[in-house]
Amino acid sequence: MTKRYVGLFLVCAWGCADSVTDIPQVVVESPQVETAEAINTQSPSVEKVVPYTATLQASANDSEFAEPIQGGFEPPVSVGLLPEVIPPHRDRKRMDIDQLSAAILAATNGVGWTVNGDDQFEELARTLGKPDYFDLTSEDLEPAALFQKFLDDAARHVCYELADTEVELATEQRVLMVHASPEDTLASAPEKIEQNLAYLLKRYHGRHVALDGAGMQSFRWLYESAEHVTQDPVLAWRTVCVGLIVHPEFYTY
Amino acid sequence: MRQRLFVIALLAGLWPLLAMSQLTNESLVCSVDGPELDKYRYLRAMSFDAVGLPPATELYDALDEVPDVPEEMIDALLNDPLFAQRVVRHHRSLLWPNIQNVNFFVASAALTRTNEPGGFVYWSRNRATAYRGAAIGCLDEPATYDADGVIQTTSYTDPQTGVTSEREGYVEVTPYWLDEGETIHICAFDGQAQSVSPSGVTCSTRAGLSDVGCGCGPELRLCRYGGTMNQTLADSFQAEFEMRIAGIIADNAPYTEMFTGKTAYVNGPIVYYLRYQVERHANVRLSPVSVDVDSLPDLHYRDADTWVKIELPEQHSGVLTSWLFLMRYQTNRARANRFYNAFLCQPFSPPTGGIPFDEAAAHVADLQQRSGCKYCHSLLEPSASYWGRWAENGAAFLDPIDYPALREDCLNCALYGSQCSSECRLYYVTNPISEEQEEYLGMLNAYEFRRPEHMINVDVGPDVLALTAVVDDRLPVCVSAKTAEWLLGRRVDDQDKPWIKQLANEFVAGGYSFRDLAKSILTSSTYRRVQ
Numbered sequence: 001m002t003k004r005y006v007g008l009f010l011v012c013a014w015g016c017a018d019s020v021t022d023i024p025q026v027v028v029e030s031p032q033v034e035t036a037e038a039i040n041t042q043s044p045s046v047e048k049v050v051p052y053t054a055t056l057q058a059s060a061n062d063s064e065f066a067e068p069i070q071g072g073f074e075p076p077v078s079v080g081l082l083p084e085v086i087p088p089h090r091d092r093k094r095m096d097i098d099q100l101s102a103a104i105l106a107a108t109n110g111v112g113w114t115v116n117g118d119d120q121f122e123e124l125a126r127t128l129g130k131p132d133y134f135d136l137t138s139e140d141l142e143p144a145a146l147f148q149k150f151l152d153d154a155a156r157h158v159c160y161e162l163a164d165t166e167v168e169l170a171t172e173q174r175v176l177m178v179h180a181s182p183e184d185t186l187a188s189a190p191e192k193i194e195q196n197l198a199y200l201l202k203r204y205h206g207r208h209v210a211l212d213g214a215g216m217q218s219f220r221w222l223y224e225s226a227e228h229v230t231q232d233p234v235l236a237w238r239t240v241c242v243g244l245i246v247h248p249e250f251y252t253y
Numbered sequence: 254m255r256q257r258l259f260v261i262a263l264l265a266g267l268w269p270l271l272a273m274s275q276l277t278n279e280s281l282v283c284s285v286d287g288p289e290l291d292k293y294r295y296l297r298a299m300s301f302d303a304v305g306l307p308p309a310t311e312l313y314d315a316l317d318e319v320p321d322v323p324e325e326m327i328d329a330l331l332n333d334p335l336f337a338q339r340v341v342r343h344h345r346s347l348l349w350p351n352i353q354n355v356n357f358f359v360a361s362a363a364l365t366r367t368n369e370p371g372g373f374v375y376w377s378r379n380r381a382t383a384y385r386g387a388a389i390g391c392l393d394e395p396a397t398y399d400a401d402g403v404i405q406t407t408s409y410t411d412p413q414t415g416v417t418s419e420r421e422g423y424v425e426v427t428p429y430w431l432d433e434g435e436t437i438h439i440c441a442f443d444g445q446a447q448s449v450s451p452s453g454v455t456c457s458t459r460a461g462l463s464d465v466g467c468g469c470g471p472e473l474r475l476c477r478y479g480g481t482m483n484q485t486l487a488d489s490f491q492a493e494f495e496m497r498i499a500g501i502i503a504d505n506a507p508y509t510e511m512f513t514g515k516t517a518y519v520n521g522p523i524v525y526y527l528r529y530q531v532e533r534h535a536n537v538r539l540s541p542v543s544v545d546v547d548s549l550p551d552l553h554y555r556d557a558d559t560w561v562k563i564e565l566p567e568q569h570s571g572v573l574t575s576w577l578f579l580m581r582y583q584t585n586r587a588r589a590n591r592f593y594n595a596f597l598c599q600p601f602s603p604p605t606g607g608i609p610f611d612e613a614a615a616h617v618a619d620l621q622q623r624s625g626c627k628y629c630h631s632l633l634e635p636s637a638s639y640w641g642r643w644a645e646n647g648a649a650f651l652d653p654i655d656y657p658a659l660r661e662d663c664l665n666c667a668l669y670g671s672q673c674s675s676e677c678r679l680y681y682v683t684n685p686i687s688e689e690q691e692e693y694l695g696m697l698n699a700y701e702f703r704r705p706e707h708m709i710n711v712d713v714g715p716d717v718l719a720l721t722a723v724v725d726d727r728l729p730v731c732v733s734a735k736t737a738e739w740l741l742g743r744r745v746d747d748q749d750k751p752w753i754k755q756l757a758n759e760f761v762a763g764g765y766s767f768r769d770l771a772k773s774i775l776t777s778s779t780y781r782r783v784q
Contacts, residue, residue, distance in 0.1 A: 087288075088749055088779040093742035095301065098342070102306045133349035141742075202313050206297030253298040 092252050094141040097121050097130045100151070100251055104158055107204050107245070109175040111162045113154040120157075124150060143251065152246055159241035163234050175203070176241055182234045186227055193223060200240065205249040219243065289781045296322045298783070299775050302740055304335035305342075327775060331768050337502040340767065341495045343739045347595040348572070350491050352580045356535035357486050357526065361462050364443065364469070364478040369393035374423050375478065376440040383465050384442035387411065387418035391440035396422035404441045428473040429525065429554045430482060439473065446471045458532050474529040482522070485557060489522045494577035496560065507765035508732060512596075512719030514571035517544070517563050521556030523576075524549045537580055538647030538679075541655070543569065568642065568650060570716035579648035585637035585699065592715070593636070597722055598731035601629040618687040619702040634702065639718040641699025641711030644680065651680055653712065656697060664695025723765075729757040733770060740774045752779065 095103060101121040105112050113120040126132065128150060129140035166174045167182050179195040186193050194211045197219050201207040209215035219240060226239035244250055290298060293313055299322070300308045316322065330336060361379035367390045376390040385391070389411070397405040406419035423438040426446075431437070445468025447456065454460045456467035457475060469476035477483070496518045501510045510516075519527075528549060531540045543566070550561040572578055573592065582588040593599045611624040620630035642651045656676075663677035673683045682693045682701050693701045699711045710718075722728040733756040734745050745753055756773055763769045774780055 086784075087782060088752065089782040089784045090298075090740070090780050091742040092783050099301050099305050103301075106307050106309075131346070132351055132353075133345055134351040134353065137349050138346060199310075202293070203310050206293050206307065206313065208291070208293045208313070208317075253294070253301050 094143050094147075095251050095253065096139055096141060097125060097128050100154075103250070104154060104245065107175075107250075108158050108162045108241075111158045111165070113157050115157075120150075120154065143248070148246070151251060152242075155242045155245035159238050159245065162241060163238035166237075167234055176200070177234075177237055180233070180237075182237075185233050186224055194220070196237075197223060197240070200244060204244040205247065206253075207249065289778065290783055292316050292319075292321050295781055296326065298780075299327060299330060302775065303330040303339060303771070304333045305339050306335065327772060331772055331775075334499075334503060336768070336771075337499040340502045340771075341498050343736075344498050345495075346739075347735065348578065348581070348591065350494050350577050350581060352487050352490060352577060353484075355483075355487060355537050355580050357483050357537070358477045358530070358533050359462065359535045362476050362530075362533045364439070364473075364476050366478070369438075372438060374438045374440060375443065377443050377469075377476065380443070380462075380465075383463070384440070385418040385420055387414075387416045389418050389420065391442070392420050392422050394422045396424050396441035404445075426473060428478070430478065432555065439469070443468050443476070444473070445469070457529065462533075470529070474525070475533060477533075485522045486526055489520055489557065490577045490580065492560075493518045493520075493523065494572060494575050497572055497575060500562075502767055505766055505768050508760075508767045508770075509720070509723055509765050510571060512571045512573055512723075513716045515565040515567070515569055517565050517569075517575070518560045519549060519552065519563055520558070520560050521552040521554050524552040524556075525554040534647070536646065537583070538644055538649045539576065541649050541651065543574070543643075543648065543650035568652070568714060570714050570719070573715040573719065574640075574643055574648075574650075576648045579640075579643055583647070584645050585640040585643070586633055588640045588643075588715070589633055589636040589718075592718070595735075596719070596731055597727050598734060599727070601633055603628060618689040621702060621704075635704070635707040635710055636718060638699045638703055638707060638710040639713065639715040641697065642714065645698075651697070656680060658700055658711070659696050661695070667694045726757065726761075729760050729765070730754065732767075733757040733760055736767070736770055737774050740771065740780060749779075752777070 098121075101112065101119070115123075121128070126136075128147060129136070131137055131139050162176050166176050171178070171181070177196065178199050180189060180192040184192050191211075194216070197216050198209055198211055201209050201216065201219065207215060222243050223236050223240050226236035227233055230236060230239075289295075293316055296308050296312060296316060300306060300312075312326065315326075361377065363377065363379065364375045365378050366373045366375045371393045374390055374393060377384075378388055381388045381390065385406070389409075392407065399405060404421045406421045408417060409420045410417045421441040424441045424444040425436045425438055426444055427433060427436050428439075442465065445456075445466070447467070448470065449455055450461065450464045450466025452464060452466055454464040454467060456464070456470055461467040461475070467475075497514065497516065498511065500506075500516065500518075501508065501514065506514075527539065527542050527544070528546050531542060534540070544563065545566070549563065552559060552561065568574070573588070578588070578591075582591050590601055593601065608625055608628045614622060614624040614627075617623040620626040621634050623630070642653070642656070643649070644651055660677065660681055663673065663681035663683055665671065666673035666677055667681075667683040667685075677683050680698055682690060682696050682698060685691055685694065690701065697711065700708065703711070719728065730753060734749075734753050737745050737749065737753060737756065756770060759773055760766075760770045
């Protein structure tokens with residue numbers, strides 16, 4: 001038991017090393033003031049310490065019978081003098097409509113969002129904020145609710161068609177059920193399901209995940225739930241397809 | 254820290270600590286990217302920006318074997334023809350190339366059609382009264398001619414209006430907008446094919462529009478039916494403009510070619526319009542045509558998908574004098590303004606707190622001196638004059654021989670009240686509204702209120718304006734900044750300025766290669782660091 005507490009003490013001390021940062025520190029001797037905040041604060045932060053001179057003036061103005069202030073100094077407190085620096089970066093971008101259409105076609109191997117032969121991304125271009133450079137001169141790339149709604153429509157359309165088509169195709173022609181056949185289930189071939197999920201994550205999101213890795217967890221759960229509810233692996237893959245397309249990892253980069 | 258707690262718990266047998274190391278529903282929380290994209294997502298981002306497509310899965314697989322995205326992969330993306338298309342798309346956001354509002358044909362060149370028992374018969378409603386004496390089409394029967402070839406007519410009195418007209422029959426022709434072998438019926442007066450009327454008027458000129466001896470010409474080339482031709486022309490001029498940009502990028506030519514290039518592209522509809530229909534213009538003028546029409550390739554209107562590269566005369570200044578740019582921005586001020594916005598990052602906007610106002614200078618005709626205007630126009634007016642030889646309301650070129658700085662006939666009509674020619678009215682100062690303008694009477698519009706040091710701008714053209722900005726570094730810095738903003742998806746700020754300056758220096762040192770500029774940005778840590 002004693003060894004256990006000794007071990008715990010040592011490791012706690014090790015864990016405390018986390019608080020050391022690389023940010024330049026400077027030691028500031030803060031004036032000690034007898035305020036409620038100061039007294040009740042075991043490790044006073046800079047924000048909570050009332051400036052010394054300000055406190056004096058405030059006290060003096062409050063009442064001529066104010067208690068005399070007992071001045072003094074606390075132990076030094078480390079504060080960072082430099083503001084937090086955000087290094088130059090790129091903003092995560094939402095795809096424009098052309099990119100989105102191309103990304104869906106690439107992911108589904110040519111199954112696009114067409115209704116009666118009309119490309120819906122073209123039909124709805126203005127609604128989706130594609131500029132005509134006359135009335136509208138810049139493209140709104142916010143993933144707003146309207147965009148999400150149409151993306152959802154597009155995803156359902158292409159994934160339904162893709163899943164239906166793939167059932168009829170040979171393995172080497174498929175792009176949705178590549179490593180798992182339409183008959184494979186989580187119970188019968190869990191490793192194939194895993195492998196196919198990893199493949200789809202790479203194909204749709206550009207994510208390289210290890211089999212059984214945490215990166216696949218949410219889509220593994222999605223597949224599992226869909227298969228459990230529908231008892232049909234094809235419908236489960238269709239669900240995964242929709243989930244992959246409406247996921248921000250798909251339409252942003 | 255969590256891993257350490259996990260180890261502590263294991264070592265100390267404090268299993269309850271394990272619960273502390275797990276967050277509720279942790280598995281449902283999206284993973285957070287590291288400060289820099291991993292090689293797979295980095296490739297994906299570059300691919301979307303460079304070619305607008307995700308990488309093929311084979312490219313992802315190839316990354317498994319290498320530590321990072323190889324330079325050859327990046328070069329392959331930038332050498333892809335699709336990169337040029339993405340750059341074109343970027344330039345659309347800079348130059349707004351839409352001329353769908355431009356009307357290329359005057360109303361009297363339009364044909365309508367009537368559904369007769371024998372089929373549709375085409376005719377011009379605007380010219381019907383001149384041809385037949387009433388706004389009525391012709392007879393639904395073949396036209397007849399006398400021995401001299403004169404069209405025979407039959408008197409007809411409208412039973413409702415009582416108006417009498419002289420109606421002819423129709424002729425059968427293959428119009429230029431249909432495939433060879435397809436014919437239509439068109440009223441014989443409208444279908445007249447001669448190039449010169451019996452009264453001596455050249456039918457392709459504006460005067461031919463009011464001469465009954467003129468019709469639509471051979472294969473009806475002087476007329477149009479419906480809005481398709483207008484749409485086709487607008488689309489063609491836009492495609493031509495974008496091909497110029499794509500050509501520069503695809504050839505990795507210096508970006509300065511955008512402003513100095515002498516290369517253009519023409520297809521069937523453009524050639525057909527410039528060769529036969531340019532005088533049928535409505536609210537824009539492409540005549541005098543800025544290219545040698547006789548040297549244009551032999552293309553028919555039907556050759557809409559055939560594009561031929563042509564060399565332009567010396568007066569051209571790349572995209573700044575392209576048909577599309579000039580028609581999109583129909584005043585010289587608008588042209589200069591767009592150039593300053595798109596390529597110099599210098600928008601004309603008032604200072605914070607407004608523009609100081611001086612009542613004494615509020616009514617000066619010269620905008621360079623007028624209070625409230627001079628803040629922008631003292632720079633905008635001389636800049637606009639670089640386009641002084643490119644007609645406003647169109648894309649015509651006013652060459653110095655036919656359109657000298659001062660034209661006697663324009664001066665005379667302005668001074669003595671005689672009828673001014675349309676050229677004088679359009680392009681010369683003939684109708685002053687203030688005394689200050691009188692010293693410019695008879696001069697080309699662009700010279701009005703020009704200071705002596707700015708007079709030369711009119712004749713040198715906008716390429717000199719652009720090259721001046723290249724030399725003083727404004728243009729390279731702005732192009733670098735705009736390209737960075739495009740690829741980073743955000744505005745560049747003060748923190749980025751040293752980097753932008755460095756990019757601009759490399760851009761200049763590298764011979765203004767836009768591809769290299771894009772590569773510098775794509776391979777920067779700034780690009781790879783995503784928030």
